[in-house]
Amino acid sequence: SQTIHQWPATLVQPVGSPLSLECTVEGTSNPNLYWYRQAAGRGLQLLFYSVGIGQISSEVPQNLSASRPQDRQFILSSKKLLLSDSGFYLCAWSVGVGPNEKLFFGSGTQLSVL
Amino acid sequence: AQKVTQAQTEISVVEKEDVTLDCVYETRDTTYYLFWYKQPPSGELVFLIRRNSFDEQNEISGRYSWNFQKSTSSFNFTITASQVVDSAVYFCALRKGYGGATNKLIFGTGTLLAVQP
Numbered sequence: 001s002q003t004i005h006q007w008p009a010t011l012v013q014p015v016g017s018p019l020s021l022e023c024t025v026e027g028t029s030n031p032n033l034y035w036y037r038q039a040a041g042r043g044l045q046l047l048f049y050s051v052g053i054g055q056i057s058s059e060v061p062q063n064l065s066a067s068r069p070q071d072r073q074f075i076l077s078s079k080k081l082l083l084s085d086s087g088f089y090l091c092a093w094s095v096g097v098g099p100n101e102k103l104f105f106g107s108g109t110q111l112s113v114l
Numbered sequence: 115a116q117k118v119t120q121a122q123t124e125i126s127v128v129e130k131e132d133v134t135l136d137c138v139y140e141t142r143d144t145t146y147y148l149f150w151y152k153q154p155p156s157g158e159l160v161f162l163i164r165r166n167s168f169d170e171q172n173e174i175s176g177r178y179s180w181n182f183q184k185s186t187s188s189f190n191f192t193i194t195a196s197q198v199v200d201s202a203v204y205f206c207a208l209r210k211g212y213g214g215a216t217n218k219l220i221f222g223t224g225t226l227l228a229v230q231p
Contacts, residue, residue: 034218043118043205043223044159059218088157103219105151105159 002027006091006106013113019064019078021109023091026072031093033074034103035066038088050074086113116141118208120222127196128230135191135225137206143167148182148189149207149219159205165189196229203227 006023013019025031035047046059048066056066063082067075074091091106117140127133139148150162163173165182173180177194193200203226207219 036221043120044219044221046218049218090157090159092159102161102164103149104161108157110157 002093002095002104004091004093004104004106006109008109009107010110011112013081013111015083015113016080019076019081019085019111021076021089021091021111023074023076023106024072025074025093028072028093028095030071031095033068034092034094035074035076036090036092036105038090038108039086044090048076081113083113086111116143116208116220118206118220118222120204120206120225122225123223124226124228126228126230129198130195132192132194133196133227133229135193135204135206135227137189137191137222139187139189139206139208141187141208147209149205149209150180150189150191151205151207151221153203153205153224155202162191162204193227196227198229198231201227201229 003026033050036044037047038044047064048056048058050056050068053068053071056068063085064076064078076089078085089109089111092103094103119138120136122136125133146167148165151159152162153159163180170182170184172182179192181190189206191204203224205224206222209219
């Protein structure tokens with residue numbers, strides 16, 4: 001069965017420090033991968049998605065970047081964190097196209113930038 | 115433009131009460147999908163249901179039921195005989211097209227449901 005791992009679960013970082021959040025998927029190949037952010041009191045916002053290794057699409061301009069060095073690995077990064085980067089970050093994956101496609105989410109990372 | 119509105123920010127009910135979570139969507143597409151996700155306190159989003167725009171049949175799954183009305187662009191979610199374990203944030207989401215990473219989920223802002231014992 002497919003599983004998605006996301007770490008760390010919580011992270012407290014000072015403003016201006018770098019960030020690296022990692023997400024890996026097991027039990028499937030060539031998944032579509034996504035990074036979502038949930039700011040306090042707000043819905044989920046799509047940040048990045050990837051349809052393959054090295055293929056990254058950004059949804060909103062921001063202080064973050066994403067990379068996909070391997071088929072089932074998706075990394076969210078920042079060179080210098082801002083206070084506004086605080087939030088709950090969720091990695092997700094989906095496979096295939098058509099009516100049976102569903103999004104499966106990881107357990108999330110709570111990032112606090114102080 | 116696509117948009118999902120969940121007007122209810124928080125709902126509090128007592129166990130065994132029925133509760134309906136509202137979802138109103140906007141889209142110009144004729145083919146689209148609607149979703150409900152549950153986010154328990156642990157944070158992980160749990161898929162509940164997907165409905166495509168051509169299927170207006172209501173669906174029931176145990177204590178959960180969904181009412182899809184294209185005429186009012188609504189996709190409401192009802193929990194019958196609520197339980198404490200139902201306490202969570204519930205998200206309604208919209209996606210256009212037939213899938214693929216380019217067809218992204220647009221989420222509402224969520225409704226926090228608190229079920230009191």
